[in-house]
Structures are given as structure tokens and as C-alpha cells.
Amino acid sequence: MPGRLAEGLAALDGAGLRRVRRTLDGPQGPSARVDGREVANFSSNDYLGLANHPRLRAAAHAAIDAYGVGSGASPLVSGHSRAHEEAESRFARFVGLPRALLFASGYAANLGVLAALCDRHAEIFGDRLNHACLHDGAILSRATYTRVRHLDLEGLGRALAASKAPVKVIATDTVFSMDGDVAPLPQLVALADAHDAWLLLDDAHGIGVLGSTGRGSLEHFAIASPRILYMATLGKALGGYGAFVAGPGEAVEWLLQRSRTLVYSTALPPMAAAVASAAMQVIEEEPERVARLRARIGEFRAAAQRQGLRLLPSETAIQPLVVGEPAPAMRAHERLLERGFLVPAIRPPTVPEGTARLRISLCADHSRSGVEDLAASIAASLGP
8 A cells, every 4th residue: 555655656756746845934925935045925825915914913912812822612612702703793794794604714614514505415516617625515515516617607507407406506716716717706696596506605715805895706796695605715815714604694503503614623713713803904994905906916917918928817816827737837936936936836636737837826015016027037937
């Protein structure tokens, strides 16, 4: 058996697919210290620059002083503190939904929601480019799992119409994490209505980015529906860790009773809940952060066009440049690092074969000159 693992690792090496962690010293930010060297950081999902914000740090310190560092139990035993309760209430107000629950992570949230809603008699319909946690959640739920082509509304409609399942769930990313494109939520709500289905939205990369005030995809599209269960992570634009699921009161109560990843997990540290509350307050009181992020997105895309770079059509903080095979993507990554830019090369199985890419992540705290320099450096780093 150990020999098979060694063979598997050797195969990854041969295909240029083995992943290696880099160790950072210091906090997340527009720059990072990697292997003892300061580089411009275009790899982080800290889209609004909140991961090291002084108000979030102060909230964490205050919560540690008030509650200690651990929750001690699951939320239904004795792990649900006042900090958790306040964060859930605040998030529900923030996204305009009746009620919310805190989960340990976005991965745990999606697994928990799908397993609580579905059994072997249900059917889940998922976009092929959904995040791994939606795929895994669908499989682990024991429901029939039907995957449809990326953003294929006609195909999804046909699959829904053909289904005889008593419970149907449409599950989708709102912003697709490797392409940066946005799901057509109004049309998905219409399909959910037409076929009596739940609509599970993973807004991990939309919260803090989409919407006129950064409240996410629901604000962006100005939609509301009692069929929507809305998940957003705290570890990206909100700067901390954990996740919320929000939706109709009865549905959220069912998740509280039956979501195994919530019922059987120790509650998030109160510190994480307090940081989430502080992040939402900062977004409300510092709207210029969302505006700065949007400015950087436009400036980078304009600079990339001037350099002849063919980015995927994303208007979000995720700006992918498809290179093709893993080896040239890794060469570009290493050359950029030599020039002082940390830009990850994303390879299969995270993305489909033949679509290895540079995944550029933009942050409100980047500068215009910084994103323009990045575009020029990417152009210089491509090629043999």
C-alpha cells in the first residue's frame, strides 16, 4: 500500500501537478513576506483588505478577553455564546434574510445544508464548475446528483422537468471561484419556482464584492425568494473564518435540528463570530472599500488589454488568465515570483484539463500602479 502512494506522488510530479505550500511570515495584505522576501500579493481572497484591519483585530482581542479562545461544545449543547447570537442576527440583517446560522466553514456549511435537505429520494442539480464542497455535499447526501454544463439554463430546465424526485435542489456558486463569472440568479430563481425546487447559493466570492454596498449577490440582482438558502464564507472578503447560512426561518430551524456538520461540530470560537460582526460594520461604515476594489478591477482589466493579455470575462475580484498546460503555468508563476509578484498557478484537478491558469486575485488595498505593473509583468513572464 505505501508503494502505491509513492507511485501516485511520482505521477503527480511527472505531470507537474504536485502542490507545494509556501510559508508566509506576517499577516495577509497587498504585500506578503514569502520565504524571507517581500512580494506583491495577488493570491489572497482578502478582497476588501479586512484580514488585518485594526477594528477586526480589536474585536478579536475583546472577544478573547470576554469569552476565552474556545467554544467548548457544539452550538446545541453549550457552545452558542452571545457573540455567536449577535453575529447570526447581524448577518441576517446584512443580507436581508429572516434568519442565519454560523457554521465552522463554507465547506461544512454546504455539506450540512445538502445532507439536511436531501435523502436518497431527492435530486440535486449542480453546475459542473461548482466548488468542490457543493459536489461533495451532493454525493454525501445520497441524493441523485445531476451535473449540468456550466451556466446551461436550458439543460438545467430539461433536467428539472424530467425529474420525479419529491425534493429538488439547485446548487450553484454565485461567483465561480476559478473563472470569476457570475451565475444568472434571476433565471435560476425562475427555474426553482417553475419546478418547486430549493436554490442553494454559495456566495463565498460574492459577499463583500457584489452589490452596490457589498452585501453580495442578492443585493447585486435585487432578488428575494423563500426558496433561497444563502451561504457566504467569512474567510474571504469578510476577513475572518467560518460561514453563515441564511434563509427562511423554518428552513434555518430545520438546519439547526438536522445539519450534521453543525449539530456534531464544536461551535466556532466566539472570537470568529465577533470578527464577523466587526467586518460587517466596517463594510457598512467604509463603503469606499468596495468602490476601491471595483476601481482596481477596471484598472487591471484595462492594463491587461493594453498588454495583449486575454483574461476570462470576469468583472469580479477573480481575474483568470488561462495558459493551458501545467508546465507553462508554473513557469509563469515562478517568473512572476522572481519579479516580486505572488500569483498562483491553478492546475487540474482544480480546473479542467487543458485550462491551467494564473488566478489573479485583486484587493481594495492594491494600488493602481501596482495592478498596472502586474499586467506588464505577466506579459513579460509568459512564453517559453
